[in-house]
Amino acid sequence: MILPKYSIGIGDRFGRQGQAQLQAIMKAKDQGLEIAPVWNKSCREHTIIGTSPADTREEADAAVKVCGWSDAYFVDADHINLANVDDFIHHSDFFTIDIADYIGEKAAPDDIAAFVKNNAKYVGAMTIPGIERTFEITTDLIEQIASKYLRAVQEAGNIYRHIENIKGKDNFITEVSTDEAELPQTPIELFFILAALAGESVPLQTIAPKFTGRFNKGVDYVGDIDRFRNEFEQDTAVIAYAVNEFPLPDNLKLSIHSGSDKFSIYPFIRRTLRKFDTGVHIKTAGTTWLEELTGLALAGGDGLAIAKEVYRRTFGRFDELCKPYATVIDIDKNRLPTPAEVAGWDEQTFADSLRHNQSCPNYNPDFRQLLHVGYKIAAQLGDRYQDALKKHEEIIGRNVTENIFSRHLQPIFIGGSS
Numbered sequence: 388m389i390l391p392k393y394s395i396g397i398g399d400r401f402g403r404q405g406q407a408q409l410q411a412i413m414k415a416k417d418q419g420l421e422i423a424p425v426w427n428k429s430c431r432e433h434t435i436i437g438t439s440p441a442d443t444r445e446e447a448d449a450a451v452k453v454c455g456w457s458d459a460y461f462v463d464a465d466h467i468n469l470a471n472v473d474d475f476i477h478h479s480d481f482f483t484i485d486i487a488d489y490i491g492e493k494a495a496p497d498d499i500a501a502f503v504k505n506n507a508k509y510v511g512a513m514t515i516p517g518i519e520r521t522f523e524i525t526t527d528l529i530e531q532i533a534s535k536y537l538r539a540v541q542e543a544g545n546i547y548r549h550i551e552n553i554k555g556k557d558n559f560i561t562e563v564s565t566d567e568a569e570l571p572q573t574p575i576e577l578f579f580i581l582a583a584l585a586g587e588s589v590p591l592q593t594i595a596p597k598f599t600g601r602f603n604k605g606v607d608y609v610g611d612i613d614r615f616r617n618e619f620e621q622d623t624a625v626i627a628y629a630v631n632e633f634p635l636p637d638n639l640k641l642s643i644h645s646g647s648d649k650f651s652i653y654p655f656i657r658r659t660l661r662k663f664d665t666g667v668h669i670k671t672a673g674t675t676w677l678e679e680l681t682g683l684a685l686a687g688g689d690g691l692a693i694a695k696e697v698y699r700r701t702f703g704r705f706d707e708l709c710k711p712y713a714t715v716i717d718i719d720k721n722r723l724p725t726p727a728e729v730a731g732w733d734e735q736t737f738a739d740s741l742r743h744n745q746s747c748p749n750y751n752p753d754f755r756q757l758l759h760v761g762y763k764i765a766a767q768l769g770d771r772y773q774d775a776l777k778k779h780e781e782i783i784g785r786n787v788t789e790n791i792f793s794r795h796l797q798p799i800f801i802g803g804s805s
């Protein structure tokens with residue numbers, strides 16, 4: 388099973404926008420751009436909403452059938468580990484093996500020594516095609532990297548083999564993620580992590596490192612853009628080099644988690660993909676649910692009322708709802724409107740405050756981020772929320788499609804506007 392060059396992870400919290408999401412990808416296809424949709428949902432999301440991995444599979448299959456999509460598509464068991472992978476195993480054909488928790492745990496001394504020995508040929512000045520500077524590699528450096536990452540990579544091997552035993556070789560896509568680590572991985576760390584993954588015979592087709600800067604949920608990139616550009620280019624070059632050096636799949640590519648809404652770095656990503664003629668997997672941050680809220684608000688009447696209620700209740704449970712997302716949101720409480728203020732808003736004011744349009748004076752990233760973590764409230768509204776989605780599905784669907792196509796696929800893959 389091969390993941391195509393370009394792919395996008397489309398999370399869909401409530402599993403109702405599969406068709407609207409796929410419409411965006413079909414629109415891109417009309418313009419000659421082939422992008423594989425990957426429906427992803429993590430254990431955390433399933434638990435908060437009360438859905439199961441079977442629901443994601445059902446949604447994807449139904450969307451594909453109704454839209455007549457005949458190209459590849461996948462269902463991603465997002466951020467799994469050995470403890471929870473079994474719930475996903477029969478419903479997914481894409482597995483994001485998350486090893487971040489094991490980073491820093493030490494592998495057996497013999498394993499570290501063997502890794503250092505196997506990679507001794509890289510000691511000295513390393514040049515990587517596509518990167519101007521050279522890297523000074525020492526035995527100490529390789530040992531340090533092994534001490535930090537080898538145990539985590541061994542865990543990836545354990546999880547991979549567990550999945551392979553059940554599903555069979557080549558019947559699924561493997562991604563390895565370290566994006567939830569505390570510190571970013573340097574390009575050289577990435578190189579040796581790939582060496583170790585090859586050593587564990589993990590046939591990963593995507594890898595999601597932690598990049599420099601902040602990839603907060605639903606909002607733009609925060610950090611040093613030049614540094615990101617450099618690192619992204621170097622990571623891309625490292626992957627091309629590693630694929631030549633080690634037994635790894637030829638189509639190995641970077642995966643960018645929380646990759647939605649990172650408008651300020653899309654132009655660099657697009658140029659790098661062209662420069663290296665390589666692919667990418669962009670995993671969105673589940674922001675389709677915010678398009679549901681935007682659509683509900685714009686519908687006015689009972690739709691707007693539900694959107695306001697979600698905000699009021701989310702505001703009231705700020706600490707509880709923000710806690711699981713503490714490292715991936717940055718909300719300034721002083722910039723949040725009070726529920727009483729929001730109660731007086733009309734459709735357009737609510738939608739403008741929420742929609743990620745930085746040139747709109749009403750756009751409020753704090754409001755947007757808080758609502759992003761408020762999906763638990765919508766889940767608890769139960770049938771009332773579901774019925775509202777059904778009643779206003781047309782306007783919601785338009786917003787979902789437009790968001791993926793115009794604010795994501797176009798700037799990342801097609802360009803022109805930025």
Ligand SMILES: [Zn+2]
Pocket residue numbers: 466564566567595644645
């Ligand atoms: Zn991630």
